[in-house]
Structure formats: C-alpha cells, structure tokens
Amino acid sequence: MFPANAYVIRLAGDHDEAALLHLAEVDSAAPLEHPVLLGEIDGRVAAALDLDSGRAIADPFVPTAALLIHLRMRAAAIDAYARRPSVADRIRAALAPRPALAS
DSSP: OOOTTSSEEEEOOGGGHHHHHHHHHHTTOOOOOSSEEEEEETTEEEEEEETTTOOEEEOTTSOOHHHHHHHHHHHHHHHHHHHSOOHHHHHHHHHSOOOOOOO
16 A cells, blocks of 8 residues: 655646656656646656556656556546535435425
8 A cells, every 4th residue: 555645746848848858858758738737756856647548657767666556546546536516515406495396
C-alpha cells in the first residue's frame, strides 16, 4: 500500500511549461498536451500524465514507478468524478417528490 501523502500531485498550469519540456527532454519523449497531472518528488517535477491520452513521461534518473501508479489512480478518480454527479445531487434526486401516476 502506498501512503496518500507520499507525493505532491497536481494539475499542471502555464507556469509548469518549462518543467514539462525538461521532463520530456530527459525522457526522450514528445511533450504532453494539457490537461496534465504532475507528480513531484522533493519539490521537483518527476513524472507527468496526459489526462486525455493516458500517456506518461518520467525522469529516468529518479525512481518513479510508485509515483506513476499514484498519477494513474488520481487520473481515474478525476475521470470517475467527472462522469458521476455528486453524492448530494444523487440524494436530492432520490428524495425529490415524484408525480402521481394516473390510473
């Protein structure tokens, strides 16, 4: 089991372009397209995951296998959240009055 606070995972912003380009360069890969999830180790970007394609890049000089697992789990959670309404919305829908059936 991996602790939930082992890494900093966040969405990449415009200010992360240089870090993403550097990461792609050291991984000998094409840069990722946004939206991108970043994973940091000790304050440095060590891996990134494209949320649309699922393609990942990582620093080959840093152990990132567990970090990539965390990134994929977070991406799956973001996708599940986007596909389903919130719990509060589901409860409201279940408790909403329903029209009487005509007999």
